[in-house]
Amino acid sequence: MTHRRCQGPRDRNIGGFLVLAYTLELFGVERCMFASNYPVDGLVARFDTILSGFQSIVSGRPHAEQKALFAGNARRIYRFEQGRG
Numbered sequence: 001m002t003h004r005r006c007q008g009p010r011d012r013n014i015g016g017f018l019v020l021a022y023t024l025e026l027f028g029v030e031r032c033m034f035a036s037n038y039p040v041d042g043l044v045a046r047f048d049t050i051l052s053g054f055q056s057i058v059s060g061r062p063h064a065e066q067k068a069l070f071a072g073n074a075r076r077i078y079r080f081e082q083g084r085g
Contacts, residue, residue: 033073
């Protein structure tokens with residue numbers, strides 16, 4: 001089996017980017033959060049490439065939704081205190 005390296009945020013067929021976009025539509029922003037399986041994901045792409053892909057998927061969404069996906073939902077769901085860590 002050969003793996004094709006992700007070419008960046010425009011390469012949405014790699015790393016499940018299409019699946020992520022669909023998942024956001026299916027479940028809604030309030031029930032989703034971004035995470036990675038890094039360093040294992042490093043076998044497919046660099047972390048900054050993965051993060052850029054996530055950011056690309058939500059670039060057209062309101063800033064509040066982006067904040068929720070990248071931090072807010074995790075804080076709420078895992079009950080992290082604001083401003084720590």
